[in-house]
Amino acid sequence: MSTPLSIKELSKKEERFTAGHRMCAGCGAPTVVKMVLMATEYPVIAANATGCLEVSTCIQQFTSWNIPWIHNAFENAAATLSGVETMYRSLKKQGKIDKEIKFIAFGGDGGTYDIGFQSLSGAMERGHDMLYICYDNGAYMNTGIQRSSATPLGADTTTCPVGSANPGKVQERKDLTRIMAAHGIPYVAQASPSNWSDLMKKVKKAHEIKGPKFMNIIAPCNRGWRSKTDDAITLSRIAVNTCYWPLFEIEDGVTRVTYKPKEKKPLVDFLKPQGRFKHLFAPENEWLLNKAQEVVDKNWERLLREEEFTAPRSE
Amino acid sequence: MPKIVAVTGNEAVAEALRQVDPDVCAAYPITPQTDIMQRFSSFASNCKVKTEMILVESEHSAMSACVGASAAGGRVITATSSQGLALMWEILWIASGDRLPIVMPLVNRALSAPINIHGDHSDGMGARDCGWIQLWSENAQESYDNTIQAFRIAEHMDIRLPAMVCLDGFIISHSINRMEYLEDEKVKNFVGDFKQLNPLLNIEKPVSYGPLILTDYYMEYRKAHEHVMSKVPGVVMQVADEFEKMTGRKYGLFETYRLEDAEVGIVVLNSAAGTTKDVIDDFRAKGIKAGLLKPRLYRPFPYAQVGEALKHLKAVCVLDRADAFGGSFGPLFMDIASSLYIQDKKPLMFNRIYGLGGRDYMPDQAELVLNELAETVKTGKVKSVKEYIGVRE
Numbered sequence: 001m002s003t004p005l006s007i008k009e010l011s012k013k014e015e016r017f018t019a020g021h022r023m024c025a026g027c028g029a030p031t032v033v034k035m036v037l038m039a040t041e042y043p044v045i046a047a048n049a050t051g052c053l054e055v056s057t058c059i060q061q062f063t064s065w066n067i068p069w070i071h072n073a074f075e076n077a078a079a080t081l082s083g084v085e086t087m088y089r090s091l092k093k094q095g096k097i098d099k100e101i102k103f104i105a106f107g108g109d110g111g112t113y114d115i116g117f118q119s120l121s122g123a124m125e126r127g128h129d130m131l132y133i134c135y136d137n138g139a140y141m142n143t144g145i146q147r148s149s150a151t152p153l154g155a156d157t158t159t160c161p162v163g164s165a166n167p168g169k170v171q172e173r174k175d176l177t178r179i180m181a182a183h184g185i186p187y188v189a190q191a192s193p194s195n196w197s198d199l200m201k202k203v204k205k206a207h208e209i210k211g212p213k214f215m216n217i218i219a220p221c222n223r224g225w226r227s228k229t230d231d232a233i234t235l236s237r238i239a240v241n242t243c244y245w246p247l248f249e250i251e252d253g254v255t256r257v258t259y260k261p262k263e264k265k266p267l268v269d270f271l272k273p274q275g276r277f278k279h280l281f282a283p284e285n286e287w288l289l290n291k292a293q294e295v296v297d298k299n300w301e302r303l304l305r306e307e308e309f310t311a312p313r314s315e
Numbered sequence: 316m317p318k319i320v321a322v323t324g325n326e327a328v329a330e331a332l333r334q335v336d337p338d339v340c341a342a343y344p345i346t347p348q349t350d351i352m353q354r355f356s357s358f359a360s361n362c363k364v365k366t367e368m369i370l371v372e373s374e375h376s377a378m379s380a381c382v383g384a385s386a387a388g389g390r391v392i393t394a395t396s397s398q399g400l401a402l403m404w405e406i407l408w409i410a411s412g413d414r415l416p417i418v419m420p421l422v423n424r425a426l427s428a429p430i431n432i433h434g435d436h437s438d439g440m441g442a443r444d445c446g447w448i449q450l451w452s453e454n455a456q457e458s459y460d461n462t463i464q465a466f467r468i469a470e471h472m473d474i475r476l477p478a479m480v481c482l483d484g485f486i487i488s489h490s491i492n493r494m495e496y497l498e499d500e501k502v503k504n505f506v507g508d509f510k511q512l513n514p515l516l517n518i519e520k521p522v523s524y525g526p527l528i529l530t531d532y533y534m535e536y537r538k539a540h541e542h543v544m545s546k547v548p549g550v551v552m553q554v555a556d557e558f559e560k561m562t563g564r565k566y567g568l569f570e571t572y573r574l575e576d577a578e579v580g581i582v583v584l585n586s587a588a589g590t591t592k593d594v595i596d597d598f599r600a601k602g603i604k605a606g607l608l609k610p611r612l613y614r615p616f617p618y619a620q621v622g623e624a625l626k627h628l629k630a631v632c633v634l635d636r637a638d639a640f641g642g643s644f645g646p647l648f649m650d651i652a653s654s655l656y657i658q659d660k661k662p663l664m665f666n667r668i669y670g671l672g673g674r675d676y677m678p679d680q681a682e683l684v685l686n687e688l689a690e691t692v693k694t695g696k697v698k699s700v701k702e703y704i705g706v707r708e
Contacts, residue, residue: 058525059526060528063523070386082369083341083384083386086384087385087388090339126370
């Protein structure tokens, strides 16, 4: 019997990712990890790319992981987990293990969009039965807020700092969720900790699907976003409601937007509370602010069209 | 009965891997290693092994997947050469730091640039300090025997370290040698079942692999690794003794050839040792007391034993099939010099770099070196410590 997704029932579960880790106060990532691991009853083995989550959760003899966990390097969480999963299949085939075990990789956007992209793409193409979770905070936060290919247009980072010759990041984000969908894997989804029930349902669903699965989950970082410490969930909700971070899933090629805001909020609602976008409100950067809104609108429109286009036809 | 065969080095290594029958193999092609993994894949495709293959998209992922699979709790292999090993380099340290007994044949090949696919030891030398065990092999027979023994050494409960088995690209990997294959049952019994140690797949007892360890304890971990390395020679000898009982073939930390009563000696790794031994015989016939030392266990390097074996010589030439740029001398020379430095009596020494990028090592090169050794003994002077031989001026 799997635990119903009600806070009352979930609160009774044993924690697989325990307290005492050293993630920053107000970080979105541990909340994401807790939700992901709470969403399933199956035994889980996790792999972790080098990054904030990894360095802060297993230090010397202390570990927050109440499940088997492996950290290898920065760019190879997917390849590492593919090895664990293959050994599992080998020993299962030989009758040396009989349990049903699920495999989850966690990587930040640097370890997933950038340096770990090849490893991820390879593991997905090979069809390993695993779920890759990217917690996307939009920069290399662990090393001190350097731009990644997930950094949003216009953001101020320490490697594209705003200056007289530079208005912040001048490129758009890489749309990794869609790139993963283009791998033709059976399940791809985007989620947000603000919509916890949607997030956990997606994890649950992913575990019931055989083969490679990918989920991209927004995880606010108050240090890098220059936002208030207690704003992680609020900001991730605004990200969803402005359609900056739409919630959707692509299952066997069928796209479904799992949450449509009643009223699509302007992107500035998301940008204003974050110090990394402060400069966009200067008159000379108005063009960039407008462009950022246009990009969000374009992507949202495309997603809605895609949903319509891929919907199963009723007779 | 053992079977006498005529096979290439790669074929012999693939056969050893088939007989060992590991649980998981990560494979990525690179010349001259490709042939091993092609043959092994064919065994997997035809139920000749139970191995699950991971056909990765790079050597970096090959070693990464090996780390995951080995930590999961089973016997794991891969194989590589040259650029492939260079790409793995980051993860080699993680495999050894996590104490994972992965076995990897390394078909030695030159490093780019310029790109070159032929036999050369630059690849293995570049990975000599990464905490792996390295066994070097002269011919197909030794490559086969070392591959089988590598599992026993790596998986020994006192060791639990990854091991490379090195053989010369093309010269050995692609040329046909006469050798003996053991019976499948014998290899199976010799290697035995894999013993798990803290497997990730044990859900009942969750373990964390790959913690962050900073200034407070990192150094103690490194010292512990060095301590484990120091136990390797003992285990190598123990495994060699058992192997000799089974096969009659004797292995040690290194091989000596006519060295005991020699006055001059050559130290050389892998395939060039064969040619050198032949030329030594010719020189012995001419009355020059020459001998040879061929390291087998190159990492950890048995400094004390090698020094003991060489200290009585009047002059030694170390032949290096790799250079260590900026380190003044070839890598093997530096190890031999260190081995002899601790001895009271030291031979005169010089270093010759030969055979880079697959340049043939011919008998005339061994003759050149032996003549120079005889000359050095006569004059009591080393003409030049380091030179390239078999090279255009």
